[in-house]
Amino acid sequence: MKIAISGKGGVGKTTVTAIWGRAFAEGGHPVFLIDADPDANLAAAIGVPKDKLPQPLVALKDLIKERTGADPDKLGQYFRINPTVADLPDAYSVAVGGMRLLVLGGIRGGGQGCACPQGTFLKAMMRHLMLERQEVLLVDMEAGLEFLGRASVMGTDALVIVVEPGRRSLETAEAIAQMGRDIGIKRFGAVLNKVTDAGQVETIRASLPKGVEFLGSMPYSPALQKADLEGRAVFGVDARIEAALADAKRKLESLIAADAAAKV
Numbered sequence: 001m002k003i004a005i006s007g008k009g010g011v012g013k014t015t016v017t018a019i020w021g022r023a024f025a026e027g028g029h030p031v032f033l034i035d036a037d038p039d040a041n042l043a044a045a046i047g048v049p050k051d052k053l054p055q056p057l058v059a060l061k062d063l064i065k066e067r068t069g070a071d072p073d074k075l076g077q078y079f080r081i082n083p084t085v086a087d088l089p090d091a092y093s094v095a096v097g098g099m100r101l102l103v104l105g106g107i108r109g110g111g112q113g114c115a116c117p118q119g120t121f122l123k124a125m126m127r128h129l130m131l132e133r134q135e136v137l138l139v140d141m142e143a144g145l146e147f148l149g150r151a152s153v154m155g156t157d158a159l160v161i162v163v164e165p166g167r168r169s170l171e172t173a174e175a176i177a178q179m180g181r182d183i184g185i186k187r188f189g190a191v192l193n194k195v196t197d198a199g200q201v202e203t204i205r206a207s208l209p210k211g212v213e214f215l216g217s218m219p220y221s222p223a224l225q226k227a228d229l230e231g232r233a234v235f236g237v238d239a240r241i242e243a244a245l246a247d248a249k250r251k252l253e254s255l256i257a258a259d260a261a262a263k264v
């Protein structure tokens, strides 16, 4: 199963990715977590100590140069558009709590489909991960989907958009859903986070972009916020959050299973 998680900054993408990753691992699945946000902090959310934080692949300039044949710092060079990347997930990921974590990083302000060595490298990496890896793959993405190209989409089972009770996160959700449809994603889900009033659930549910299935909601959690402030992992912090995400995960899995059944 391959799931991409997106949404406006700060809505809870990393929290959802981490808790779902742990839940899949506990269910006996091999799990690969991919941090594809330029604001990479999935490692901290799953409790990787500060001195063991993996370097984002996109920052490894020598590696990118070796694989693409071009120096990421120079403009106007020819580079391979199909770099070899298959050996990298195992070589550069770290094992944590029954999962593996690969930090891709992103290109800040890279713009849609940056035609630079890094952009090509990340796109090739994503395509490889989505099409060739056999693990459950959860990709923590920023609000843009630029490295999820048409090819990777063929391996993507669902795009989950995290929203919070607010217009702006819904507008971002709308833009993400549109980008997702444009590249060919078929299954969309939404998780509502940081609910402070039960009435918000129906309001948001009714305002989700067309074709985006509501998967569930999570309450605002002072305990989660405190854990982040203290630099602790998100696991075992708030049972309400974990229960809500377990429900949402079940719902998503049954939608994906139904999609797979409809395909044969």
Ligand SMILES: Nc1ncnc2c1ncn2[C@@H]1O[C@H](COP(=O)(O)OP(=O)(O)O)[C@@H](O)[C@H]1O
Pocket: 007, 008, 009, 010, 011, 012, 013, 014, 015, 016, 193, 194, 195, 218, 219, 220, 221, 222, 224, 225, 228, 229, 241
């Ligand atoms: N339900 C919640 N209640 C309170 N704080 C939350 C909740 N979910 C996430 N947070 C906090 O919000 C901040 C952003 O969450 P994070 O998962 O890093 O979002 P994103 O990856 O979308 O930027 C973090 O400090 C996190 O602890």
Ligand SMILES: [Mg+2]
Pocket: 013, 014, 015, 037, 039, 041, 042, 140
């Ligand atoms: Mg994040």
